[in-house]
Amino acid sequence: QCVSLTNVIIPDSVISIGERSFTHCAGLTEINIPDSVTHIGKAAFENCTNLLEIIIPVGITRIEGWVFSHCSSLTKITIPDSVTSIEDSAFAWCTGLISVTIPDSVTSIGWGTFYNCTSLTSITIADSVTEIEEDTFFDCINLKNVYISDLKSWCKIDFMDYRSNPLYYGANLYVNGELATEITIPDGVT
Numbered sequence: 001q002c003v004s005l006t007n008v009i010i011p012d013s014v015i016s017i018g019e020r021s022f023t024h025c026a027g028l029t030e031i032n033i034p035d036s037v038t039h040i041g042k043a044a045f046e047n048c049t050n051l052l053e054i055i056i057p058v059g060i061t062r063i064e065g066w067v068f069s070h071c072s073s074l075t076k077i078t079i080p081d082s083v084t085s086i087e088d089s090a091f092a093w094c095t096g097l098i099s100v101t102i103p104d105s106v107t108s109i110g111w112g113t114f115y116n117c118t119s120l121t122s123i124t125i126a127d128s129v130t131e132i133e134e135d136t137f138f139d140c141i142n143l144k145n146v147y148i149s150d151l152k153s154w155c156k157i158d159f160m161d162y163r164s165n166p167l168y169y170g171a172n173l174y175v176n177g178e179l180a181t182e183i184t185i186p187d188g189v190t
Contacts, residue, residue, distance in 0.1 A: 003027055012036045017044050019064075026050060029073075033057050042066055049073060058082050063090045065110065072096055081105045086113050088133070095119055102126050109136055111160075118142060123166060127153035136164040147174045152186040 001024040008022070008031045019041035022028060028048045033040070038059035043066040045051060053076040054068060060080065065088040068074060072095045079086075079101070085108045091097060092115035101124040102109070111133040114120060120137075122145040137143060146166045148154045154175075159165045167173060173180040 001025070007031070010034055010037065015039070017041060019043060020046070023047055035059055040064060040067055043069070046070055052076070054078070056080055056083065061085075063087060065089055066092070069093055079103055079106070084108075086110055088112060089115060092116060099123070102129060104128050107131065109133065111135060112138065114140055116140075121145065122147065124148075125154075125157075125166075129153075129157055131158045132160065132164045134160040134164050137166045137168065138163045140166065140169060143169045143171045145174060146171045147177075149176050151175050151180070151183065152189065155186065155189040 003026045005025045006027045006029055010033055012034045015036055016039040017037060021044045023043055024047045026049045029050050029052055035057045037057045042064045045068050046066050047070045049072050051071045051074055055078040058080040061082055061084050063083055063086045067090050069089050069092040074094045075096045075098060081103045084105050086106060088110040089112040092112050095118050097117050097120050099122045104126040106126055107128050108131040112135045114137050115135055116139040118141055120140045121142050124147040127150045143166055162168055
């Protein structure tokens with residue numbers, strides 16, 4: 001709760017950022033996390049309401065729950081190919097977030113990950129994603145475009161409830177860059 005803290009430079013010797021390390025650091029606008037960091041704890045940057053951009057280091061394999069929730073000024077996140085799971089509410093209430101790309105390494109997206117991201121207009125979901133938990137896109141009222149490369153992979157995603165499907169809000173589905181105006185369910189989809 002260091003509300004006057006505006007900038008943090010973490011040295012290359014640091015390998016882990018603990019739970020709630022920077023929670024409620026409302027003045028924090030930028031942070032440089034080196035690639036030496038392989039773990040960022042739950043809610044580490046929760047309620048950093050002035051944080052504008054975050055580049056997640058390439059050594060991170062799991063984005064912990066609530067880690068960037070309520071970062072209302074966050075407009076850009078970069079998720080590396082090392083990440084395999086994004087946990088519960090990781091980016092919930094990031095009301096400034098406009099676009100997200102989920103890399104090919106990610107297989108699961110947790111409960112409420114993008115809950116109430118009201119400015120989110122587009123998301124690219126990798127073919128590797130097989131499970132999207134409940135309320136992942138709940139109240140993403142401006143979500144208009146969903147980009148995938150393979151319809152068969154999309155059909156294999158286990159949406160835990162109807163509100164976790166980004167198409168629930170009437171978003172356009174793009175397959176390989178083309179707007180899907182007709183959908184043929186591929187053979188082998190159960």
